[in-house]
Amino acid sequence: MKRLIVNADDFGLHPLINEGILESHQQGIVTSTSLLASGDYFEDALSLSKTTPTLGVGLHVCLVGGLSPVCDPKEIPSLLIDGKFPMTHTEFIKRLYTGRIKGSELRKEIEAQFQKVMSTGLPITHVDGHQHMHVLPQVLPIVAEQMKRYGLTKIRMPDETPFLMNGVSSLGRWIGKVGLTVITQQAYTISRDFGFSSPLYFWGMMNGGQLREESLLAILKKVAKKQGVHEIMTHPGKDNHTLRSLYDWGYHWDEERAAMTSARVKEYIATHDISLIHYGQWTEGERS
Structure with a gap:
């Protein structure tokens, strides 16, 4: 059986991203x-999550991207540049x-992020990270x-096959992907020791x-x-246009939303025996 989680990152960053994610779920494959x-x-x-129970929600650990921390910046200065996370x-x-x-400041901020999300009462399905920093050996x-503290058992392991270029010609991006894949392979040991599970395949890096x-x-x-x-x-x-004026990441948010709601994409999934699920809808034993 082929089961597919389609996860939209960065929920809560901006209303236009929140709207795009919700539309991609309600009208598409997210x-x-x-x-x-x-x-x-x-x-x-x-608020959107609480009115859309069919959308699985995970926790996106953030330590980069030029965003603000949850902690008071004065409490974690070593993590920040001019009061923000490194870009x-x-x-x-x-x-x-x-x-x-x-390390003490890194732990303090991660604890604060977990506490903020878990205190909402949402049924959190999994954990992943902004730019995948959650798999670094000092962070994981x-x-x-x-x-463990909050009883979460599912975690993203971003180990996309290094042989997949998929139309992208950037050597720098490929080198970064391969490096992260190597780190992720090492992270599996820690993850398994804790009893966590991850999908067998990861795509989109x-x-x-x-x-x-x-x-x-x-x-x-x-x-x-x-x-x-x-x-x-x-x-x-x-x-x-609006999002690029705020986040200098080179993203194509509109095009990704269009892809997620594409009639061709939905038809392909429907005709190829692919079941759409979220992290909360599969059992840990399915990884192997």
């Missing part, structure tokens, strides 16, 4: 989303591996502690922020050939 505790529009996302994962990793980030044990219809269909053709649980990561939203 089954799951990841809630940003540090998002400026967290409360808006929370890129490269900058965060560099600061982490040169010892400029204090802290995340795992919090997952190479096309992150630019998962158009043709790229999505190419991934779905691979999903159709592989039994097991898959996850596709997406970033739908509305109004590229």
Whole structure:
């Protein structure tokens, strides 16, 4: 059986992203989303979640992206640059591996993010991370502690096959993907030791922020050939112009929303025995 989780990241970041995610769920194939505790529009996302119980909701650990922390910036200065998280994962990793980030402050912020999300009472289905920083060896044990604390058992492992380019010619993006895949393979050991589970296949890293219809269909053709649980990561939203003026990430939110609601995409899934689910709708034993 081919079971597919389609997860929209960055829920709570901006109303136009929240709207895009909701539309991609109600009119398309998105089954799951990841809630940003540090998002400026967290409360808006929370309200939408409570009125849309069919949408699975996970916790999106955030340590990068130029966003604000949940903690008072004065309490975690080593994690921040001018009061915000580093813009890129490269900058965060560099600061982490040169010892400029204090472990106690890292733990304090992650604990605060978990506490904020879990206190909402939403049935949180899984954990993942903004730019996948949750799988770093210095970060994952802290995340795992919090997952154990709150009884969470599902976690994203972003190990997309290094051989998939899927129309993207960026060497830098490919190198970053391969590096993260290596880290993720090591993270599996920690995850399994804690008794956590992850989908067998992960897709969307190479096309992150630019998962158009043709790229999505190419991934779905691979999903159709592989039994097991898959996850596709997406970033739908509305109004590229407005969002790009706020977030300099080079994302194509409108195009991803169009892909998620595409009639061709929905027809392909319906005719290839692919079952759409969210993280809360599969059992841990399905990973192997």
